[in-house]
Amino acid sequence: MTEKKSSGPLAGIKVLELGTLIAGPFCSRMLAEFGADVIKIEAPDGGDPIRQWRVLKDGTSLWWSVQSRNKKSVTLNMKDPRGQDIAKRLALDADIIIENYRPGVLEKWGVGYEDLKKINPATIMVRLSGYGQTGPMKDLPGFGAIGESMGGMRYVSGHPDRPPVRIGISIGDSLAALHGVIGAMMALRHRDVTGGRWNGKTGDECVAGQGQMVDVALYEAVFNMMESMVPEYDYAGVVRTRTGGALPGIVPSNTYTTADGENIVIAGNGDAIFKRLMTAIGRDDMANDPQLARNDGRVPRTEEIDGAIQAWCESKEIDEALAILKAADVPVGKIYSVRDMMSDPQFLARRMFEQHAFSDGTPLKLPAITPKLSETPGETRWLGPALGEHNDEVLRALGFDDARIAQLKNERVI
Structure with a gap:
């Protein structure tokens, strides 16, 4: 699919994605769908693991086509100081940085929030993790399934005479991603009304709005969906539990x-x-x-x-x-079921499917982009990219010549 220039509401906004799998990449996916220029950093040896998840075509996940549409893939060995330096340069040029590593990993690489904020006060960093950036559990690994359990969703899912069940999708990660998008947009608004984008200078010549860190914990994103559970328990001692297909306390x-x-x-x-x-x-x-x-x-x-x-x-x-x-x-x-959706008149009338094709001409339907904006709708400009597909383009924009790029490739930095 030929790449198209963005004309969406976020056109001109630069986003750097430092993350893998679901929460961070879904967050930046939505920004990319509405026009942001998203650069996704991947490890040179295989890239994001989601490339090999679920149903594959020619060794690459069909999910990848959706999760990374409109993104540019750049490979960097973040264990190499040269890779870290490139990531830092990209981060300082970004309006929004999205990451979902364990707390402390970016600091180890020299691209943590405080590291960047010292140079660029307008830095906006969305940090998605299992338990947040503080607290006694912050260093523990946290996946969406754990967030759904700790945040209360699993406790109320299923039938009362059976163990709790999971929803059939990675809902905890997706809820965290949506909170990340909301936080990023609020932080961007605040930056713009307090001075705008950093002008690239330091000291007395520095001009920049106020950036901030958006701290999203997976379990808290789930917890935020749990309706009236807290006041019901605090006031009346009610512990909501599993009720099968019914909506408890709301009949029928x-x-x-x-x-x-x-x-x-x-x-x-x-x-x-x-x-x-x-x-x-x-x-x-x-x-x-x-x-x-x-x-x-x-x-x-x-x-x-x-x-x-x-x-x-x-x-x-x-x-x-x-x-x-x-x-x-x-x-x-x-x-x-998905079969029902694909032929349903409401889905079709709302144009909830997009027709695309792989580079070999094989047709592929993708879910259309939501929400629907009347004047500046989102669009799929290209499908998920090949690993490192945009290395040369992005590095040349940073001032690297062809010889230097070739050297970085040979030395497996990119």
């Missing part, structure tokens, strides 16, 4: 099985919606029961209400059930 909202064995989600928990739902399924007695008119009256009778809805669902095949409830203006939906 659950997963039900139809006559043909399909599963649908019905959310009839609004008071007016509940009345329409029960009327639609032939339970006027419940629709007109004063005790069930409000959620606090329905909660004690959750089992009875769910039983009535399930009994009705068991008498209908899924298409009929969906049609009846949609006609009654009740929120209802089939649980989609």
Whole structure:
């Protein structure tokens, strides 16, 4: 895919990605999708491990096509002082640095936040780690699965009579990445209103807005999603636990099985919606029961209400059930697989898939970019790059001539 120049809302913003796998790269992926110029640093000996994760084409992950779209790949041996020096030069020229190593690793390489801030006061560094940059656990390895567990998500996921389950995606990493994007945008706004981008000079000639470190812990990003858990426990001693497909304390909202064995989600928990739902399924007695008119009256009778809805669902095949409830203006939906998504009229109408092709012409669909901006939408300018594909371009921009670049290659610095 031919590289295109960015015209997005972040065009002109320079981002340096020092990270691997999911949290850091997903964070910079979103910035790249909306126009930022992202340089991704990879180890020369194999690059980011996600290149070999899940389903592969010609030895490279299909996931890579999405996770690293619009990024430039530069290889650097960060154990070599020359590699560290190049990384530092790129970091000082960046508007935003995104990293997800263990705390202390960047400091060991001389590109930590405090190292860069001394030279460039406008430095914005987004640091994503398992437990954050402080605290007794900061030096421990922390993956998304651990963040989901410590942050409370796993405790409430699954059925009450079985062990907790994981959501089928790396949600902890992705939530941390989204918090990183939000933090980066807020920090960039603050930098710009306090003086703007660093002018590259030091001492009395230095002109720069105020940068800052954005400290994102995976477990805290998950914890931030946990709704009313803290005040409920503090005030009433309530420990929310696993409730299967139901939404605890909000009735009815659950997963039900139809006559043909399909599963649908019905959310009839609004008071007016509940009345329409029960009327639609032939339970006027419940629709007109004063005790069930409000959620606090329905909660004690959750089992009875769910039983009535399930009994009705068991008498209908899924298409009929969906049609009846949609006609009654009740929120209802089939649980989609990716196969369902790819042919669904809503997904297609919203253009949620993009058609691309590999360099050999093999077609490939990617998920479209969200959120949708009316005037400056994101775009896929190119698919995930080959390892070190942009070495020459980036190093020449730093002033390296061809002979010096060749030497760095021969000595396995890049």
